[in-house]
Amino acid sequence: MSTAYNFAFLDENTKRMLRRGLLKAVAIPGYQVPFGSREMPLPYGWGTGGIQLTAALLGPDDVLKVIDQGADDTTNAVNIRRFFARVAGVATTERTAEATLIQTRHRIPETPLREDQVLVFQVPEPEPLRTLEPREAETRSLHALADYGLMHVKLYEDIARYGHIATSYDYPVLVDGRYLASPSPIPKFDNPKLDGSPALMLFGAGREKRLYAIPPYTRVESLAFDDHPFEIQRWEHVCALCGSDESYLDEVVVDDRGTRLFVCSDTDYCAQRRDAAVASEENAEAAA
Amino acid sequence: MYVAVKGGERAIARSLELLAEARRGDPAVAELELAQIRQQLRLAVARVMQEGSLYDEELAALAIRQAAGDLQEAIFLLRAYRTTLPRFGYSEPLETAAMRVRRRVSGTFKDIPGGQVLGPTYDYTQRLLEFGNEAIGVCAPAEQPLPEGMPRVLDLLDAEALIERAEPGDDAEPADLTRDPLMFPADRATRLQNLARGDEGFLLGMAYSTQRGYAESHPFAGEIRMGEVDVLICPEELGFPIAIGEITLTECQMINQFHGGNGTPPQFTRGYGLSMGEGERKAMAMALVDRSLRCAELGEAAHAPAQDQEFVLSHTDNVEASGFVQHLKLPHYVDFQAELSLLRTLAAQARDTATEEPA
Numbered sequence: 284m285s286t287a288y289n290f291a292f293l294d295e296n297t298k299r300m301l302r303r304g305l306l307k308a309v310a311i312p313g314y315q316v317p318f319g320s321r322e323m324p325l326p327y328g329w330g331t332g333g334i335q336l337t338a339a340l341l342g343p344d345d346v347l348k349v350i351d352q353g354a355d356d357t358t359n360a361v362n363i364r365r366f367f368a369r370v371a372g373v374a375t376t377e378r379t380a381e382a383t384l385i386q387t388r389h390r391i392p393e394t395p396l397r398e399d400q401v402l403v404f405q406v407p408e409p410e411p412l413r414t415l416e417p418r419e420a421e422t423r424s425l426h427a428l429a430d431y432g433l434m435h436v437k438l439y440e441d442i443a444r445y446g447h448i449a450t451s452y453d454y455p456v457l458v459d460g461r462y463l464a465s466p467s468p469i470p471k472f473d474n475p476k477l478d479g480s481p482a483l484m485l486f487g488a489g490r491e492k493r494l495y496a497i498p499p500y501t502r503v504e505s506l507a508f509d510d511h512p513f514e515i516q517r518w519e520h521v522c523a524l525c526g527s528d529e530s531y532l533d534e535v536v537v538d539d540r541g542t543r544l545f546v547c548s549d550t551d552y553c554a555q556r557r558d559a560a561v562a563s564e565e566n567a568e569a570a571a
Numbered sequence: 572m573y574v575a576v577k578g579g580e581r582a583i584a585r586s587l588e589l590l591a592e593a594r595r596g597d598p599a600v601a602e603l604e605l606a607q608i609r610q611q612l613r614l615a616v617a618r619v620m621q622e623g624s625l626y627d628e629e630l631a632a633l634a635i636r637q638a639a640g641d642l643q644e645a646i647f648l649l650r651a652y653r654t655t656l657p658r659f660g661y662s663e664p665l666e667t668a669a670m671r672v673r674r675r676v677s678g679t680f681k682d683i684p685g686g687q688v689l690g691p692t693y694d695y696t697q698r699l700l701e702f703g704n705e706a707i708g709v710c711a712p713a714e715q716p717l718p719e720g721m722p723r724v725l726d727l728l729d730a731e732a733l734i735e736r737a738e739p740g741d742d743a744e745p746a747d748l749t750r751d752p753l754m755f756p757a758d759r760a761t762r763l764q765n766l767a768r769g770d771e772g773f774l775l776g777m778a779y780s781t782q783r784g785y786a787e788s789h790p791f792a793g794e795i796r797m798g799e800v801d802v803l804i805c806p807e808e809l810g811f812p813i814a815i816g817e818i819t820l821t822e823c824q825m826i827n828q829f830h831g832g833n834g835t836p837p838q839f840t841r842g843y844g845l846s847m848g849e850g851e852r853k854a855m856a857m858a859l860v861d862r863s864l865r866c867a868e869l870g871e872a873a874h875a876p877a878q879d880q881e882f883v884l885s886h887t888d889n890v891e892a893s894g895f896v897q898h899l900k901l902p903h904y905v906d907f908q909a910e911l912s913l914l915r916t917l918a919a920q921a922r923d924t925a926t927e928e929p930a
Contacts, residue, residue, distance in 0.1 A: 317752040317754065322653070326897065328891075389903070445920065449913060
């Protein structure tokens, strides 16, 4: 562990500022709290918001898991995990069940989370209305007025044009019946996991200098219409490695003839299932 | 059977080794010394200090070497270091009127009290590559020293009440963009702070656009001065200011036409630019953009990008911009997969519709 820097890199005053922002965020679910985002030694857009939240939350006894696209071994996840191992010296894990704090980019783990776990999301664009209205002064007043007509019109236009809502990730949600929020670019497959989650979910956008929260057991609705209810992605395949028919699958091109393979995006979930399958086979053999 | 790609950790370690090797180059060639960078690449050092928001030539030189000359990467390195530094206090406002001037030119008056002083400038170099016979830098001293006090050119106009007054001290306590998020609408002090940290290339382009009809502001370079300024702080236990050192600054005051409005009579208005070290291009661009962003305050019609403070201020920072543009090379398998499924659905729908409709 590096001693040239404070524990978990940030100084204690900055951590206090972040924690105060987080308390406000938890008190007003889904509301984007502006915060004094610091310049981090990793590039903007690569998880600086999530890293700052993690740094403010980490204690010496925490067990940290970092995933990107559901996988622990993608280079950016490795790099962030390395960073915290270096500046905080905390234990790290790839097992969802063992982690007390999970920092994620673009996925929510398949393994259900518990009350004693915190999930930190890296958020590139915290403002769900940004693509519809680029001006911050304007979107702030839309939130203040809970005026989300723009988004409803956008979704309606999708239905008018395609027959269904053509948003597949970063699918907007209404938190606790009040604030429209971006779930970060997770696939809409993961949206139902936000609703009533026992784990605290925190969102950090470093470049945009905003943080927000979904406290445990908060109602989170994915926007939809009565006659066009919200639906998640489904596959005709099962995972080629573990056989799961209920996890989010990544498509992998395995040769230059375009042969495809579908595997779990959550690498820990997939590995656990394969280990369990091997163990039950061995048990069955031992019993026979 | 396919196994998910593993080994990110080892790949990163090897990549760092390759980078170190590439940065150093041929070990038979001597490594650049920081003093060489500080002295012989002083304009690069100035830019890195300016956009890195840290006046430290040694650290800027170190960052430039570590970044293999990629100035934006060097700026990033310096910023990431700066963010860890404790804050002891704030300096008194810098007194640029008391600058020990090394260069000072005005585009508005032929002669000015104190005179026009070219100083070390590339302006009249003719840009011919000097193949191996670069002159050794020795300059004969002037016959007489520059006058002690050099009044600001704009103060001359001020006496005639032809230019808007810039009253010191009537502003609120300025925000600190490195501690507080940028909020809109931003006041002028905050805007200037943002522009000061902003990318020189971006500001140059924005400034250029105001000269080409996008927010025409009829600018004149009232004065550009470069030289050394004392930095004063007032420690609480002393109660009076003491000088803690001097820094090199380039200041630009633009004069812009204004036809009156918002209850203000026709007069010249000001645009302001300030840059650490010798940063004339940056200071001039900053002054033009500062002026164009004052459109709301002066009641001017805002129709150009350079007048739109959300557009300009949100996109000046090259550390933010570089990170976010380049984050696209991170994996996006999951969202791409989601889009792929969606597109297949849409394509299938389009095919069905095509077969249903007889040609």
